[in-house]
Amino acid sequence: MRLENKKAIVTGGAGGIGRATSIALAAEGAAVAVVDLNAQAAEGVAAEIRAAGGTAVAIAADVASEADIERVVATTLAELGGVNVVFNNAGIIRRTTAVETTVEEWDRVFGVNVRSIFLMCKHIVPIMEAAGGGSIINTGSGWGLKGGGQAISYCASKGAVVNMTRALAIDHGPAGIRVNSVNPGDVNTGMLRDEARQLAQDTNAFLAEAADRPLRRMGEPSEVAQAVVWLASDDSSYVTGSALVVDGGGIA
Numbered sequence: 001m002r003l004e005n006k007k008a009i010v011t012g013g014a015g016g017i018g019r020a021t022s023i024a025l026a027a028e029g030a031a032v033a034v035v036d037l038n039a040q041a042a043e044g045v046a047a048e049i050r051a052a053g054g055t056a057v058a059i060a061a062d063v064a065s066e067a068d069i070e071r072v073v074a075t076t077l078a079e080l081g082g083v084n085v086v087f088n089n090a091g092i093i094r095r096t097t098a099v100e101t102t103v104e105e106w107d108r109v110f111g112v113n114v115r116s117i118f119l120m121c122k123h124i125v126p127i128m129e130a131a132g133g134g135s136i137i138n139t140g141s142g143w144g145l146k147g148g149g150q151a152i153s154y155c156a157s158k159g160a161v162v163n164m165t166r167a168l169a170i171d172h173g174p175a176g177i178r179v180n181s182v183n184p185g186d187v188n189t190g191m192l193r194d195e196a197r198q199l200a201q202d203t204n205a206f207l208a209e210a211a212d213r214p215l216r217r218m219g220e221p222s223e224v225a226q227a228v229v230w231l232a233s234d235d236s237s238y239v240t241g242s243a244l245v246v247d248g249g250g251i252a
């Protein structure tokens, strides 16, 4: 049990990677606050963890909203008694070029993917500082490192996540707070199917293309979850500001 007595917040905790990570953190002994826009699905994940003998609470919230983030932090402190680990994972994608993207869509992608992390850190860092440290993991993307087609707002937002992670690591390292990004390639979740729909492509053909990488398959959410568990745990005690790539070799 690498996370015994630890308390974790997971945003987007009801989705593919967030759900797998909530379960993996709990399996290592952490109590988990499962935060998601989808209240029912978040409660389902929390119930799954409790049924397996773990501790979890579900919190419905929009991570782009400061009021919601403040409520998430307050509820987590009240219900779990502290916060040692935060996985800023909620994210959305719009498969459009700059010409096709509306200003509203651009702002929403940045609100959910970027402002959310700033807001969470703004409110959680003082708590971690007072506790003597913590581990924050932000979900970037392979496309935050190398770019990609027909996803201008997403690529820009994930690039921001990677660099914001480095800046946070510099600012808060002296207080014992480690901040890293995990950068998945194509992972088998609802997001990929949503992308196929947005691009009006056949889902199976889209998923087959996603598997075209050195390891010849997509990633599974549990494989990203294990990287997050490592970054959350003291096993990665000298790792901060890093961009860990989990993509089956897709960047190569």
Ligand code: NAI
Pocket (backbone or CB within 6 Å): 011, 012, 013, 014, 015, 016, 017, 018, 035, 036, 037, 038, 061, 062, 063, 064, 089, 090, 091, 092, 093, 112, 139, 140, 141, 142, 183, 184, 185, 186, 187, 188, 189, 190, 191, 192
């Ligand atoms: P998903 O669509 O399965 O799950 C995302 C979850 O975030 C959903 O439960 C959704 O309800 C929640 N969410 C969306 N907007 C929210 C908001 N405003 N407030 C709170 N919760 C919100 O997606 P997946 O694949 O699990 O993605 C998780 C993260 O991984 C995202 O940041 C995504 O960009 C990133 N990622 C995913 C890849 C993939 O291939 N699936 C590849 C690279 C990065």
